[in-house]
Amino acid sequence: MDNFSAARGSTRIAIVYHSGYGHTRRQAEAVEAGVRDVAGVEALLLPVENVDQHWDDLNSAQAIIFGAPTYMGAASAPFKTFSEATSRTVMAKGYLWKDKLAAGFTNSGARSGDKLSTLIQFALFAAQHGMHWINLDLPPSNSSSTGSEGDLNRLGFWLGAGAQSNTDEGPETAPPESDLATARHLGKRVANAALQFARGRDVVSAAA
Numbered sequence: 001m002d003n004f005s006a007a008r009g010s011t012r013i014a015i016v017y018h019s020g021y022g023h024t025r026r027q028a029e030a031v032e033a034g035v036r037d038v039a040g041v042e043a044l045l046l047p048v049e050n051v052d053q054h055w056d057d058l059n060s061a062q063a064i065i066f067g068a069p070t071y072m073g074a075a076s077a078p079f080k081t082f083s084e085a086t087s088r089t090v091m092a093k094g095y096l097w098k099d100k101l102a103a104g105f106t107n108s109g110a111r112s113g114d115k116l117s118t119l120i121q122f123a124l125f126a127a128q129h130g131m132h133w134i135n136l137d138l139p140p141s142n143s144s145s146t147g148s149e150g151d152l153n154r155l156g157f158w159l160g161a162g163a164q165s166n167t168d169e170g171p172e173t174a175p176p177e178s179d180l181a182t183a184r185h186l187g188k189r190v191a192n193a194a195l196q197f198a199r200g201r202d203v204v205s206a207a208a
């Protein structure tokens with residue numbers, strides 16, 4: 001979907017991401033698929049390069065999920081450019097993202113690769129906007145003799161979804177299915193949380 005539908009009423013979730021070579025795009029598409037698993041929710045998959053045509057879509061979303069590859073131990077530069085732009089386009093206009101839900105995902109070449117730094121960067125970015133951070137909620141796996149590379153959350157993150165793409169493989173085969181399933185889990189979790197928040201807010205405002 002290129003834009004959210006004009007009809008109000010559904011719960012809207014935007015996935016804003018950067019991908020230099022396509023691997024993180026696969027992860028972003030998996031997050032989108034997880035969002036779409038939940039009825040009553042609309043998903044918008046938005047590369048950071050297109051964000052200037054979509055500030056209104058982001059402002060109307062109930063949740064925004066941030067994604068970027070980890071480059072040099074941090075979110076990639078195009079994602080950082082987007083995040084800095086929000087100071088002018090979102091904060092300065094009255095903290096337009098306050099009380100939205102937020103979550104994040106990142107992909108890199110090494111199994112750790114300092115991906116945690118990128119997830120922390122996303123959580124701080126969300127906090128600066130007054131957003132509510134949704135974590136991954138999957139037990140870390142692949143940490144015992146019975147674990148495997150096929151496990152959900154095989155890389156063992158709590159804060160968001162991690163993926164690992166071998167640097168000699170293209171996006172058609174990397175990241176592996178276990179990391180894409182982990183990303184789908186994050187999308188579904190955020191979609192369910194966004195529905196709970198939206199319905200809870202309706203109840204609170206009806207009672208006020």
Ligand SMILES: Cc1cc2nc3c(=O)[nH]c(=O)nc-3n(C[C@H](O)[C@H](O)[C@H](O)COP(=O)(O)O)c2cc1C
Pocket residue numbers: 018019020021022023024025069070071072073074107108109110111112113114165167
């Ligand atoms: C400039 C640059 C810096 C990178 N830095 C890291 C890093 O800090 N940690 C890591 O594990 N991989 C690093 N990588 C590997 C990428 O994270 C990896 O290839 C990833 O799959 C790229 O995702 P993309 O195809 O979405 O751009 C780096 C790659 C580039 C091009």
